[in-house]
Amino acid sequence: MFHSAALRLTFWYLAIIMVLSIVFSGALYRLSVNELDRNVNRQIGYFNNFLGPRDTTNYLQLRHEQLDEGRTHLKADLVVFNLMVLVGGGAASYWLARRTLEPIEQALESQSRFAADASHELRTPLTAIQTENEVALRDPKLNKTQATDLLKSNLEEVAKLKALSEGLLKLANTSGRIDNPQTVAVKDIIEPAVERLAKAAELKHIKIVNKPNQLTVRGDPDSLVELVSILIDNAIKYSPNKSQVTIVTSRQHKDVLIEVADRGTGIERSELAKIFDRFYRSDSSRAKSDGGGYGLGLAIAKKIAEAHGGHIEVLSTLGSGSTFILHLPGA
Ligand code: ADP
Numbered sequence: 248m249f250h251s252a253a254l255r256l257t258f259w260y261l262a263i264i265m266v267l268s269i270v271f272s273g274a275l276y277r278l279s280v281n282e283l284d285r286n287v288n289r290q291i292g293y294f295n296n297f298l299g300p301r302d303t304t305n306y307l308q309l310r311h312e313q314l315d316e317g318r319t320h321l322k323a324d325l326v327v328f329n330l331m332v333l334v335g336g337g338a339a340s341y342w343l344a345r346r347t348l349e350p351i352e353q354a355l356e357s358q359s360r361f362a363a364d365a366s367h368e369l370r371t372p373l374t375a376i377q378t379e380n381e382v383a384l385r386d387p388k389l390n391k392t393q394a395t396d397l398l399k400s401n402l403e404e405v406a407k408l409k410a411l412s413e414g415l416l417k418l419a420n421t422s423g424r425i426d427n428p429q430t431v432a433v434k435d436i437i438e439p440a441v442e443r444l445a446k447a448a449e450l451k452h453i454k455i456v457n458k459p460n461q462l463t464v465r466g467d468p469d470s471l472v473e474l475v476s477i478l479i480d481n482a483i484k485y486s487p488n489k490s491q492v493t494i495v496t497s498r499q500h501k502d503v504l505i506e507v508a509d510r511g512t513g514i515e516r517s518e519l520a521k522i523f524d525r526f527y528r529s530d531s532s533r534a535k536s537d538g539g540g541y542g543l544g545l546a547i548a549k550k551i552a553e554a555h556g557g558h559i560e561v562l563s564t565l566g567s568g569s570t571f572i573l574h575l576p577g578a
Pocket of ligand 1: 543544
């Protein structure tokens with residue numbers, strides 16, 4: 248599909264180049280011929296004054312022959328020039344067409360990879376629900392306790408599907424730009440996020456230490472709370488029971504930094520570049536039966552940070568913990 252589009256684009260680029268080249272050559276030819284004619288006429292006047300009519304006629308004939316020859320040469324040179332433009336312009340047009348289509352090709356590829364990954368993730372819980380129900384239906388001796396267990400298991404899978412569809416929706420709804428940024432106090436971002444995750448922290452007896460200050464940033468408050476919640480949620484998820492998550496805010500030049508540090512599993516060096524990819528989960532977190540997500544959290548966080556003109560930096564040591572540093576432009 249992209250090959251034929253590239254060829255079509257090449258054709259149009261080349262057509263534009265050739266039209267310009269031919270018009271330019273035509274104009275150049277006309278100007279040159281006019282200039283040659285003007286010179287000959289000037290010479291005729293000059294020779295009429297100094298030579299006899301016979302010599303003048305001979306000389307004129309010679310000049311006209313030279314003029315015709317000059318025109319033929321000029322035409323041939325211009326044809327060769329246009330052929331060179333055709334070959335060179337063709338190659339340049341193809342290169343330009345490929346470069347024009349490259350980002351569109353990449354965007355389409357990433358879209359279809361996303362659709363494939365999403366359907367794969369959706370299929371796993373759906374298959375589990377289908378298999379369990381089919382097995383139960385084929386069992387004539389299914390009793391009430393077994394039916395209750397089945398329903399519980401089905402509900403767990405439905406909860407996973409719900410979480411996944413919510414993640415997908417958030418990712419789709421996070422636009423690359425913030426339309427109406429406001430001045431937001433950093434404490435009004437961190438406190439609601441901590442509150443949102445208080446229950447999860449309590450379940451693991453994790454202490455969240457928040458060191459507030461008076462800094463402000465510009466952005467959309469709800470998206471920023473969502474972003475910081477993702478970082479705190481991960482810090483809790485990937486930390487052992489009874490550990491500590493610390494949130495520190497500071498100013499660095501024009502940026503405001505929000506650091507979320509945990510004393511958890513840490514991240515392998517080789518994985519640091521991949522954790523912000525959609526659906527990426529490290530092997531160790533895949534293997535975890537409990538709190539595993541779908542690998543969408545950090546992709547959403549990154550999108551929100553970038554929409555605010557910021558970015559997320561990660562420092563991590565395997566086995567001792569990670570620090571996610573959110574850089575946001577200060578208000
Ligand atoms: P998930 O829903 O799996 O947590 P994320 O996109 O939020 O998805 O994170 C992607 C991966 O990055 C996780 O699976 C985990 O391997 C790693 N990760 C993220 N945050 C932390 C953290 N604080 N400590 C250790 N690993 C982390």
